Amino acid sequence: MGNQTEDGYNKALALLYDCVTPDGFVASTSKKDNYRRIWGRDGTIISLAAILTGDVNLIGTAQRTFETLAAYQGPHGEIPSNVDTVTKRISYGGTTGRVDADLWFIIGCGEYWLATGDDEFLERLLPAIEKVRFLLGAWEFNNRGLIYVPLTGDWADEYLHNGYVFYDQLLYLQAQRTLARMDAAVHGSSDHALNEKTSHLRHLLRANYWFDDAQKPPADVYHEVLYEKGRAAASSHCAGNHWMSFFSPAGYGYRFDAFANVLASLLDVADDAQRSKMDAFIVGEVIHDELPLLPAFHPVIKPVDxxxxxxxxxxxxxxxxxxxxxxxxxLWPMVTGFYVADLARRQQTEEARKYLQAIHRANALVMDGEAWGFPEFVHGRKFTPGGTRHQGWSAAAAIIGHHALEGQHVFRINDDET
Incomplete structure (x- = not known):
């Protein structure tokens, strides 16, 4: 097992190096579609892994990733979903923009700055960061604290969720924490209004996305009638087991969003009781012992649904x-990598190691006749590799998990330090 762990880490590190370009990390070394570009979301997640390695060259590539994204920022503050720096082709999203590219960008800039102490980087990037901050506020639409995310507006860009998507709100919370940390460093004192906004957002998340059997709705409920209808519908199958994936004017989404549930724990929105419920749900309903990786969403949508x-x-x-x-x-190695980080942070070491081993096994799968294919995802029943190969953030998952088990935190910025 030790050899597989060491081999898996070294292969992941090698792929990160293969993703290095003068302009930052590409999402994949594959030339398929537009993966060989600098991506807002993928580039940040790969950069978070790069920072954990302590490798000067990889950390320098993380810096260039954020500088490239800022250089191609849109007129209103939009961070590119992806950019081809050779042809100068920029995508801010498909049929709609990608909200999470902007959120990951702020988070990544903050994590790079905090890890390196590179104040000159922060000074250079601050105008771009402030434009993103303004744009995110505009995307609240009604100025009530939550961002409205259109269909196809984040990483699940061909899936059925929209509105006040929990995953994006969690990233918004971490972006607010990051902004507060940056602002305090630049001005020498805390911005109380920003700290209040961050605190309010955390309360909104705790109040609106977890259903329990309390007699009255929480004080910070977004829309009382919508909440009560959602809670009534959820009570038979998922209330009290996991966080809800989204709500919109049409109602709540009830599928298990693995990335959102993991982030809720990792970013300290969940309490210990909620974490235990989530862990039990994952073990009892979601993962397979044959290859314990987290799916993007559960349960599967089938033709009869x-x-x-x-x-x-x-x-x-x-x-x-x-x-x-x-x-x-x-099944996604990338999502599972963040779960390893969460479990390790909670001292659930054996569970964390189990999932990290599954990431290595998935990354080692053969694609196009070549071992260590680093697939985008793995089929949830056949356990065969799928999507684009040599995926940088699948390698990042192995690196994030490895360093988490050594006591490092993928997110250094938290409420205690803002």
Missing amino acids: EDWEDLQVMFSYTFKNKPYEFHNGG
Whole structure:
């Protein structure tokens, strides 16, 4: 097992090096589609792993990743979903923009700055960061604390969730914490209004996305009637087991969003009782012992389900979300890497090691006749590799998990330090 762990880490590190370019990290060394570009979301997650390695060259590439994204920022503050620096082709998203690219950018800039003490970087990037901050405030629309995310507006860009998506709100919370930390460093004192906004957002998340059996709705409920309708519908299958994935004017989403649930724990929105419920749900309902990796969403949407009709037309070029594939029940090393970080942080070392081993096994799968394919996802039933190979953030998952088990934190910025 020790050899597999060491081999898995070294192979992941080598792929991170392969993703290095003069302009930052590309999402994949594969030339398929637009993966060989600098991405806001992928680039940040790979950079978070790079920072943990302590490797000067990789950390320097993280810096260039953020500088490139800032250089191609849109006129209103939009951070590119991806950019090809050779052809100068910029995408801010497909049919809608990618909200989480902007959120990850702020988080990544803050983590790089804090890890390196590079104040000159912060000074250079601050105008771009402030433009993103203003844009995110505008995306609240009603100025009530939560960002409204359109269909296809984040990493689950061909999946059925929209509105006040929990995953994006959690990133918004971490972005606010990061902004507060930066602001305090620049001005020499805390911005009380920003700290209040951050605290209020955490209360909103705790109040609106976890259903329990309390007699009255929480004080910070966003819309009381919508909340009560959502809680009544959730009570039979998921209330009290995991966080809700989103709500919108049309109601709540009830599928298990693995990335959001992990982030809720990792970013200290969840309390210990909620963490225990989530862990139990994952073990009892979600993972397979054969290859314990987290799916993007659970349960799978199948042709017999009422959501299937909508899902099967939700694609840009070709339909990827067949049952147990891609976001529809596909298993993701990247998401699992953050769960390893969360478990390790909670001193659940044996569980963390189990999931890290699964990441290494997934990354080692053969693709196009070559071992160590680092697939984008793994089929949720056949355990075969899927998506694009040589995926940088699948390598990042192995690195994040490895360093988490050594006591390092993927997010250094938290409420205690703002």
